[in-house]
Amino acid sequence: MPQDLKRVCQEWFPNKKYPERSGFLMDVxxxxxxxxxxxxxxxxxxxxxxxxGGGEVRVGKSVFALQIMCYWAYQxxxxxxxxxxxxxxxNIVFTWRKLIEKGNTLGAKAKFxxxxxxxxGETMEGTKTSSRELRAVRDFLRECGQYNFLNILVMPEFFxxxxxxxITRSVFLLDVYYTSNDEGLFQRGFFKFYSRRNKxxxxxxxxxxxxxxxxxxxxxxxxxxxxxxxxDRYRKLKQEALRDRETGKRDKLMDVRDMLFSLVTEQFGIKxxxxxxxxxxxxxxxxxxxxxxGVNRTRGYITLSTLNKKx
Numbered sequence: 001m002p003q004d005l006k007r008v009c010q011e012w013f014p015n016k017k018y019p020e021r022s023g024f025l026m027d028v029x030x031x032x033x034x035x036x037x038x039x040x041x042x043x044x045x046x047x048x049x050x051x052x053g054g055g056e057v058r059v060g061k062s063v064f065a066l067q068i069m070c071y072w073a074y075q076x077x078x079x080x081x082x083x084x085x086x087x088x089x090x091n092i093v094f095t096w097r098k099l100i101e102k103g104n105t106l107g108a109k110a111k112f113x114x115x116x117x118x119x120x121g122e123t124m125e126g127t128k129t130s131s132r133e134l135r136a137v138r139d140f141l142r143e144c145g146q147y148n149f150l151n152i153l154v155m156p157e158f159f160x161x162x163x164x165x166x167i168t169r170s171v172f173l174l175d176v177y178y179t180s181n182d183e184g185l186f187q188r189g190f191f192k193f194y195s196r197r198n199k200x201x202x203x204x205x206x207x208x209x210x211x212x213x214x215x216x217x218x219x220x221x222x223x224x225x226x227x228x229x230x231x232d233r234y235r236k237l238k239q240e241a242l243r244d245r246e247t248g249k250r251d252k253l254m255d256v257r258d259m260l261f262s263l264v265t266e267q268f269g270i271k272x273x274x275x276x277x278x279x280x281x282x283x284x285x286x287x288x289x290x291x292x293x294g295v296n297r298t299r300g301y302i303t304l305s306t307l308n309k310k311x
Contacts, residue, residue, distance in 0.1 A: 004028055004221060009074045013228070024228065026071060027221030030193065033172065034068065038075045041112050041148055042082075048141060048151040048170045050199075052158035054177050054212050060188040061176045062118055062234075063225060065154050066092075069114035070228035072150050076112050084113040088229050092116045094241035096133045100140050107147030116152040118238070134162070141169055158199075159207045166203045173199040175212060189224060192217040258294030265295060 008031065010023035037047045049068075053059040073086035085091060090106050091114055093099045099117050106113055117137075141151065158166065158173060173194040178186050194202055195218050206214030227234065264270050272295070276288040 005224075006031065008071050009228070012070070012074060024067060024226040025224045026067065027191075027223065029219050030068075030174075030191075030221055031071070033193070034071060035075065035079075037150065037171070038072065038079055041076070041150070042080055044148065046145045046148045046151070048153065048165075050158060050161065050166070050170050050173045051152060051154045052173065052175050053156045054175055055157045055159075055210055056177075057156050059176045059178050060223070060225070061154050061156075062238075063227060064174065064176055064191065064223050065116050065118065065152050066228055066234070067223060067226065068152065069116055069150070072114040080112070082112055084110045086114065086228075088233055088237055092118055092234075092237075094119045094238055095244070096137050098241075100136060103140060103144055103147070103149075107144060107149065111148045112150075113147075114150045114152065115147075116154060118154045119241070120153040120155040138162070138164070141165065157210070158212075159203065159210050161203075163203070167200045170199070171196055173202070175217075189222050190220065191223065192220045194218060258298045261291050261294040262298045265291065 004027055005025040006028050007021075007023040008026045013023050015021045037045075041047065051061050051065050051068075053061050069091060070086055073084050076082050076084050085106065090102065090109075093102050093116070096117075103115055106115060120137075144151065153161075153165070153170070155161075158175060175192045175194065176188075177190050177192070178188045179190060180186050192212075194215075198215055198218055201215040202212070206212060261272075261275070264275060265272055272288050272291045275291055276286055279286040
């Protein structure tokens with residue numbers, strides 16, 4: 001066993017055949033940081049941590065987050081004799097809408113819980129900093145302090161975060177990365193720890209060029225590939241959430257298309273048949289019935305006077 005890793009949560013994951021292998025391995029220095037937060041959380045604090053992947057995906061961020069959540073719930077019970085939920089249904093979300101909905105539900109039921117927004121990068125991308133989704137997440141993180149959560153934001157790119165969350169609202173950053181062995185095979189399970197002060201300097205110095213070496217880390221460590229929940233169930237829920245999100249994107253694009261149909265035909269007076277022919281002449285088949293249906297759908301929430309006012 002590596003000297004910097006220690007087995008945790010043995011009672012929750014017993015191994016009857018090999019008792020010494022019960023639980024899972026966690027970096028000792030990371031344990032110490034989490035235990036400081038665990039001891040203080042009951043004195044009306046809350047903590048937000050960020051898990052990024054150096055701008056990359058598929059490096060093990062989610063597994064690492066699940067292990068931290070599990071250890072947190074275990075230590076809350078061990079140190080404070082308070083039982084908090086730790087399961088896929090209540091403690092992890094993949095969309096900003098579920099973040100707010102489930103966060104409020106969990107907060108009303110069980111203070112001091114771990115709560116993770118996986119795939120947060122979808123909302124936090126720098127190009128969307130004025131979106132209502134991001135405003136909603138900001139509001140939630142600002143107001144959820146009353147729940148005394150351990151909030152975890154999981155995303156590929158730390159520098160996509162707005163300054164208020166990256167620097168002020170979060171207490172530390174765990175940047176996950178992979179290496180390659182002597183045979184050239186990639187190996188997951190490594191992270192860099194940045195304290196509040198060091199992640200602030202990393203953000204200020206590294207944001208322009210997305211440079212994760214712009215400022216020093218506090219320490220680096222390892223974690224192992226261990227799911228403290230059902231891996232199959234987790235993957236299924238994540239896939240379902242991603243499919244739903246893609247459906248939402250398509251629905252939004254359809255709304256934009258229909259509104260443009262209304263703009264062109266009703267404000268500029270171009271007949272639907274002529275617009276359909278123009279599309280066909282430019283290599284795109286859009287029947288007049290599609291244009292007509294799109295125009296009719298927009299009439300429930302957009303009017304010609306609204307268009308005139310906006311233009």
